[in-house]
Amino acid sequence: MIPITKPDIGEDEIRAVEDVLRSGYIVQHNKTREFERDFSLYIGTKYGIATSSGTTSLMIALKSLGIKEGDEVITTPFTFAATGNSILYVGAKPVFVDIDPKTFNIDPDLIGEKITEKTKAILPVHLYGQPCEMKKINKLCHDNGLLLIEDAAQAHGAEYDGKKAGSFGDVSCFSFYATKNLVTAEGGMIMTNSEETEEKSRMVRDHGQSGRYIHEFLSYNFRMTDINAALGIVQLKKLDSMNKKRAENADYFTEKLKNLDWLETPFVPEKMMPSWHQYTLRILEGKRDKFWEHMKENDIQCMLYYPIPLYLQPFYRTMGFKEGLCPISERISKEVISIPVGPHLTEPDKENIADTIKGFA
Template sequence: MIPIAKPIISDEEIDEVVKVLRSGFIAQGPRVAEFEENFAEYVGVKHAVASSSGTTALHLALLAADIGPGDEVITTPFSFAATGNSILYVGAKPVFVDIDKETYNIDPERIEEAITENTKAIMPVHLYGQPADMDPINKTANNHGLIVIEDAAQAHGATYNGEKTGSLGDMGCFSFYPTKNMTTSEGGMITTNSAEMAEKARVLRAHGESERYTHVVLGYNFRMTDIAAAIGIIQLKKLDKFNEKRIENAKYLTEKIDELNGIKSPYVASNVKHVFHQYTVRIEESNRDNLMEFLKEKGIGTGIHYPKPIYQQKIYQELGFKGFCPEAESASSEVLSLPVHPSLEKSELEEIVSALTEFSKKF
């Protein structure tokens, strides 16, 4: 089976974890601090705050921005549920704005009409590893005094006009889940140039402690361990190499897919570096599931990212969300992600293309 995702863990990561285990200090400690410093430098910001997951990073970022009950946060419905859920966690309301049909990211031209007197922030998602169109998003935010929190969970090392994701808004949030472009097994990170927001996040992630056993606010246990950070330190050193391999694999797939009927390769904006967390093709609804089943029979893993907009999930329906985003709904029925991870061998890429070619002849 050619898997849709495969983390690359070498002896180097294993050795560093063993060092942490032998040190006797395995909770949040010096390795987390080192990882934060390294990640902030990589992204190009002053501060990085590690957390237990990408979801807790989003949660903490919203809290650090003083977003809570009665507030609205504009975001995309075409993302993993954590994007919307994190807004619900703080008691705020996600307001879903439709996507650009080419990039699948939030459509900046639709944001203005969604702003109300309760709007506090915009949370764009850099979906599949391609940055959202941040200049118009930031311009709208500045015009209305809104916070911008980037959901960069899928975009480690991606750039927009030469600047890395995580440095493009007031805060950026990353996930280090095993399927991501780099991993810590589980973990997350907030990046920001705001010392105030960084400090709020640090206090909130550790039970609201300003110092040991002094709890100044109601906080959480959202800390990263030194075990996870040890993996992350090594993975960060390899991230650019991993990304270049993903880009190389994506280029090969696109060149071959563009010769086929009925399958549309991913669009890449001219001013971005797309790091292909996912390589997502588009195929008309009547054939998407057939292609997925066909590839499964050939031993090729696939994924649907995502099968329905967030507002169509059961919990959102029960909460009364009635959004209608036609581009997101259309994409949900037509997208299919193919393997693009850096572990792929050339023979496996050829196998994927061969299967796609065989299927396309049915059109």
């Protein structure tokens, strides 16, 4: 079976983790600080606050920015549950805006009509590592006095107009989960240029403490460990080369799969450099599920990210969300399928994948 993803863990990562284990400082300590420094330098923000996951980094970010009950946050329904759940976690309401069918990202031209007096922030997701249309989204935030929170969980190293995804927002959030372009097993990071947000985030991360055993507000433990951070430090050194391999694999598939009228390969707008977290095809003519079966029969693992728009999940339906809210997301969720694209692919793997796809016709 060719897996959809495989963490690129080598001797350097193993040695780094071993060093931490031998040091005696296994929880949040100097390695976490070092990883925060390295990653914020890489992304181009003043601060980085490492957390236990991408989900908790979103939760902390929203809480640190003061988003609360009664507020609305505009986001995409075509994303992982953590995006919407973190908005609900702070008591705010997610307001879903449909996507652009070519990029799969929130359609900035549809955002304006959803802005109300209660809107506090826009939370775009750089899905599959493809940056959102940041110029338009920035302008909407600026013109309407809204905060910008980027969900960059899938976009390590992606660029929009030469600037890194994750460097645009008042706050941005990354995930370092085991399937991501940069892995720490579990982990996340909040990026910001604001000293106030940095301080607040550190407090939210650690039981609302302003000093040892001084608790200013209710919060929990969302810390990263030095074991995870040690992995992250090594992985960051390899990130650009791993992303380069992903881009080469993506280019290979785009070339091999052109001119097939029953599928669409990913569309990359001119000023975007994706991180190629996923390489996602649209399978047209209602054939997506049959195609998935075909790939499984040929031992190629593919995945559906995401088969159901977030507001149609059972939990969200209990809040009154219904079919028809975002028709493009509803259609696209029935057409997408992601194929393996990571640095784990060998040349024969790539040939096998491309030939198997073409064989479906």
